Amino acid sequence: MSASRFPVSHDLSSLGWDDSHAAALPDGLIPARVARVDRGAAEVLCAAGHFQAHYGATVRRAAAADPVALPCVGDWAGLRKLAEGRFELEALLPRRTAFVRGGVARLSRGGLSGDSKGQVLAANVDVVFVAEPALHATDTADLGRIERLLALAWESGAQPVVLVTKSDLAGESLPFLMGEVAAAAPGVDVHAISSLTGEGVDVVHGHLAGTRTAVVLGASGAGKSTLVNALAGTEVMETQQVRAADGRGRHTTVHRELIPLGGGGLIIDTPGIRRIGLYDMGEGVDLVFSDIEELAERCRFADCGHDSEPGCAVIAAVEDGTLPERRLESWNKLQREALWMASRTDARLRKELQNRWKIIHKEVRKSGRNRP
Incomplete structure (x- = not known):
């Protein structure tokens, strides 16, 4: 420091x-x-x-x-x-909020596995800025990454905000990109910002009124440190350019660090996040996928899994184009991970999951033997 x-x-x-x-x-x-x-x-x-x-x-x-x-x-x-x-x-002292990342659950022949240890990335945070860069006109946002970070943000107790950074590079594709991101972040403020031109920086600062604390999360090259410098009005964090060869950012920030801002508020810069595992999920996933939760209320069966059940309003929405299929796939993946995380401390649930995977693999082997 x-x-x-x-x-x-x-x-x-x-x-x-x-x-x-x-x-x-x-x-x-x-x-x-x-x-x-x-x-x-x-x-x-x-x-x-x-x-x-x-x-x-x-x-x-x-x-x-x-x-x-x-x-x-x-x-x-x-x-x-x-x-x-x-x-x-x-x-x-007791934490009012805590942004906790778990290990990444992996799908294997034995079911879901992986590292279940939690890591607190930031504590006593009021706002979580999820930074996703608009690199150039042919790029689309990593919506799955945004959804994961939003789930963790909601679970932390802080208020999530999505920032589409480097908006000056998006050109005419920016409105489309903003629409994509907004659809993946229901109920969350989404802002286009450019730390280079200053666009939207004052809006970001508005989320830090008084003594509020924010943390900036996102991949390497998302412009997190550049944003912190813009908010501070001086270069408090080192920055580097995105690699031209593959468009990826270098890890510039290697430690999480709390920076008091001259105009009020505090911000925590973080290294780029590669592994984003869920940890002790409660309502975080439900809040990120509130559109699916709302559709699910119209399903014929209360315990509908939105797979192949008759009268499934979620599947119907995918079929008529109201709900993107990508969004349902992302919901399924995060639900599986959240269930696996819950099973770590629930022996009965863990046994049920093991039995479920045994049945699935038995059926897969049977179908293989019955092929002509």
Whole structure:
């Protein structure tokens, strides 16, 4: 963390500190907000300035039992000043929101498998900016990636907003692209922005009124760091150009980092995300696919799986072109992953899934033997 980015002291209220945080702070500890994490330590911002604080024994034990309990960017923490003058991060305050990414579930002969460990990408976030670049006129947005990030954003408790970045490169295809993205993000604000020309940057800043905190998520090359610089009004994050050979971005940001903005609000820049696994899904997927949920209410059967059941309103919408088939396929994939994540802690559900896959593979083998 560059010392030049931050003043020598901080007004805690400008970082989002309030009475409820104060009530949760253990006696004798110094309040601070985590701006960046390294192995076994965190860079923190507090009334005395910013400095490194190593994790105390209580924090280390909690993190060993559950990786989600590791300090992350955006956390509020309690510090203790030791006799030798250094600081120790002794307690984490309860998180109001947490953006948690799980491992990626993979479809295999045994069913769904994969890494089920969670990783908190950001905490105490009010807004999640999902950045998807408009690279050039022949490109279309990665709608599946947008849907995944939106599911996690809704689940975090924060408000998702989709930003179609580099809009100046889209040309005449921008209205079509915006329509595609809006259809994949029902109930979510979608903005076209260009950090280069300044288009839409003021609209983005409007989501950060007061002391609100936002995190920017998206693939490498989506223009996240450039957006942060535009919001800050100065170059606080290093940027690089997208590779001309394949249109992909390089990883410029290698750490998640909390940046207080001069005009108010705070923003967390993140490295490009390649693996986006669901984690402990509740209503996140349902909110992303509210159009399918609404159609499902008109299905003949309450437990319709929207596959081949008679009287399925969702299948009918796909057949008449009202609902894109891609959208139903994406819903099915995320539902399977959410079910797998739930089965990690539900032995009965896990057994049901195993039995279901045994039946499926038995039928597949039988159909293979019966082929002429």
